[in-house]
Amino acid sequence: MSQRKTSSDDKLFISAVAAVLVGLALLLRTTGVAESVPILLPFIVTGAGGVLLYLAVVRRFADPFFFTGIMFCLGGVCMIVTALLGARFKQAWPCYMVAAGLSWLATGLRGAGRLKAGFAVPALGFIFLGSLFVLFSTGVIGMSFSRFFAEWWPSLLILGGLALFAAYGANRPRQKRAKRGRRGAP
Numbered sequence: 001m002s003q004r005k006t007s008s009d010d011k012l013f014i015s016a017v018a019a020v021l022v023g024l025a026l027l028l029r030t031t032g033v034a035e036s037v038p039i040l041l042p043f044i045v046t047g048a049g050g051v052l053l054y055l056a057v058v059r060r061f062a063d064p065f066f067f068t069g070i071m072f073c074l075g076g077v078c079m080i081v082t083a084l085l086g087a088r089f090k091q092a093w094p095c096y097m098v099a100a101g102l103s104w105l106a107t108g109l110r111g112a113g114r115l116k117a118g119f120a121v122p123a124l125g126f127i128f129l130g131s132l133f134v135l136f137s138t139g140v141i142g143m144s145f146s147r148f149f150a151e152w153w154p155s156l157l158i159l160g161g162l163a164l165f166a167a168y169g170a171n172r173p174r175q176k177r178a179k180r181g182r183r184g185a186p
Contacts, residue, residue, distance in 0.1 A: 013054055021047040033084065042083065046076025067107040074099035091137045097130030117167075 021043040049072025056066035082092040101123045108119025135141045
């Protein structure tokens with residue numbers, strides 16, 4: 001494909017993303033669904049994420065473009081949902097932690113083709129903590145976080161032990177293969 005054709009395709013894609021997102025934002029404003037919220041910002045963030053994802057996937061740009069694209073898309077969706085539900089940032093901020101964890105997880109899967117511990121552990125940590133904090137910020141759990149932590153901190157030991165069991169189980173097949181390789185060698 002020629003450079004001119006590629007550039008033309010890129011401009012067409014970016015224009016399409018911009019038109020759809022700005023149109024959606026303006027439609028939400030003109031129909032009265034989101035009158036008092038600066039609704040263009042979430043759509044601009046989501047559009048920027050779409051462009052970064054396009055560059056990462058179609059043009060094979062580096063993983064930071066992929067991570068940032070997913071993060072911007074998910075962050076923009078969080079902003080849109082927050083605006084439509086009438087929630088404040090104080091209640092919605094944990095959703096951005098979950099978005100970061102999901103972005104990290106997807107980037108790890110893309111780069112390695114499988115889930116590696118260096119990506120999985122922090123990503124799942126962000127997802128777990130963000131999900132836990134959402135329960136507190138939205139009032140689903142009726143007690144304060146400090147009281148919850150004071151009562152439930154032993155569960156961290158249980159979770160840590162389960163994670164160690166998982167690591168042990170994942171490492172076992174590798175150890176068996178290594179032993180078989182040493183025994184079978186002439």
